[in-house]
Amino acid sequence: MLYEWVLAALPSEKAEYESWRVDVVLGDLSVPYEFQHKPLHALSGGWQRTAMLAAAWITEPDILLLDEPTNHLDLHRIGLLQKWLTGLPRVVSVVVTSHDRAFLDATTNRTLFLRAEQSRVFQLPFTAARAALxxxxxxxxxxxxxDLNKAQQLRRQAAKLKNIGINSGSDLLITKTKQLNERAARMEAAAMPAHQDRSAGDIKLANSGTHAKALVTLTDVSVETPDGRLLYKTGQKWILPGDRIVLLGANGTGKTRLVKLIQEALDGAMDAVKSGPSVIPAYSDQHLSQLSDSDTPMTAVAGQFDIGDQRARAVLAGAGVTIQMQDTKIGALSGGQKARLAMLVLRLRNPNFYLLDEPTNHLDIEGQEALEDELISHDASCLLVSHDRSFLRNVGNRFWLIKGTKLEEVESPEPFLNMEMGAR
Structure with missing residues (x-):
């Protein structure tokens, strides 16, 4: 049970007499009573992560070390976590690693950028620190x-003195020439080149374009649970070229169900979902299930696309899958490498319409920003689901909100985000 698991984090001499601490901590973290007494393995990843946080906090630490604490959390739980962290006593230090830019901005006041040569720290939250960096x-x-320009000037002056010294037979000028060259060499050796980030791999997308006026038309599509219970109806909706539509809704309302339904309809036939004949879709789900862990990156690329082995290896290397990893099982890749491989496979389909369910899962901040830039710069058309507030704010130009049993278009995601993040 979740409750007993958190209780076990207390020293044995405290567990018997101070079990009340568990009630306090779980209450502070807004864990519903019915969840407290469920087996931990039966709960979602988000509740399991909350239990881990409770077990860490109940020991009354002086410092909390949080590694990707927002993974598996919905927006409402992220909001509760933010509120809890910002309400901690000031004497408690918190060190966070996270790819959630909005979360970092809301909960941190110092940012450390780790670098092999010289790490940099700023007394600022992430976005401001990134600008300062x-x-x-x-x-x-x-x-x-x-510095290099000054060294080159010294060398030019030395060359002039050398010519004068040779022509005049002056040993003094020859000595000064040597001194200037030595000084230039010291300046060049001391000059520190600016830091260059090593890319984890390029993220590139394609947009093959289309003359269709509407890519997808939804005619009052019924979105249902697997057992046939109605979640909501879409009404009449159109997805047009250049639309980057963000699907908003609380967890369990059926966002992924709609994306999957459209993907299946485009692959087959469904009267309530129409698409233009020139529409070429590309679909990626939050678990990257379009990739098979038993395949290799080479078979995933060269086996699907007629680009030849040499070109396949080149594009894989560009996406961050090294030569050494290209013939190993995809299951052995890191989450970031899998995400970049999935984006590469999408690009090679040369699509003009993307269906993206939590596309920033597993991507580092560099990857998230690259994906944003690609979607925007290519004027790509997409329907996407994301819990990443920075990503959906930057990318979306239309917003559909699941409200009750209806799908409504809204002007901005902010009212929904504010409600989900706890501003109720």
Whole structure:
């Protein structure tokens, strides 16, 4: 049971007499009573993560170390976690690693960027710190260029003195020439090049384009649970070229069901879902189930697309799958490598319409930003589901909200996000 699991985190001499601590912690983390007495393995990943946090906090630590604490949490749970973290006593330090930019901005006041040569820390939350880091890197780049320019000027002066010294037979000028060259060499050796990030792999998308006026038409589609219970109806909806539609709704309301339903309808036939004959869809779900762990990256690419082995290896390397990993099982890849491989497979389909269910799962911040840039710069058309507030705000230009048993178009995601994040 979740309750007993958290209780077991207390030292044995405290567990018998201080079990009340469990009630307090689970109450602070808003864990419903009925969930407290369910087997941990029967709960979702989000509740399991909450239980892990409760077990850490009940020991009254001086410092909390949180590794991707928002993984598997819906927006409402993320909001509760943010509120809880910001309400902790100031004497408790919290160290967080996270790819959730909005979460970092809401809960942190210092940001450390780890680098092999020289890590940088700023007394700022993530977004402001990222801007400060970019400014610092730009200053380093200017300083490096300036140092090299000064060294080159010294070498030019040395070359002139050398000619004068040779022509005049002056040993003094020859000595000064040597001194100038040595000084230039010291400046070049001391010059520090600006930091260059090592890319985890490119994320590139394609947009083959279409002359269709509407990519997809939904005619009052019924979205149901697997056992046939109605969740909501879509009404009459159109997805047009250039639309980047974000599907909003609380957990369990049927966002993934609609995306999957449209994907299946485009592959087959469904009277309530129409698509233009030129529509080429590409679908990726939150578990990347379009990839088989038993395949290799090479078979996933060269086996599906007629691009030849040499080209397949080149595009895989560009996506961050090294030569050494290309013939190993996909199951051995990291989450980030799998996500980049999945995006590569989508691109090679040369689609003009993307169906993306939690596409930023497993992507680092660099990957999230690259995916954002690709969707926007290619004017890609897509229907997407995401709990990543920064991503959906940056990418979306239309928003559909599941409200009760209806699908409504809304102007902005902010009222829904504010409600889900706990501003009720």
């Amino acid at each position: 970019d400014e610092a890197d730009a200053a380093d780049e200017r300083r490096f260029a300036n």
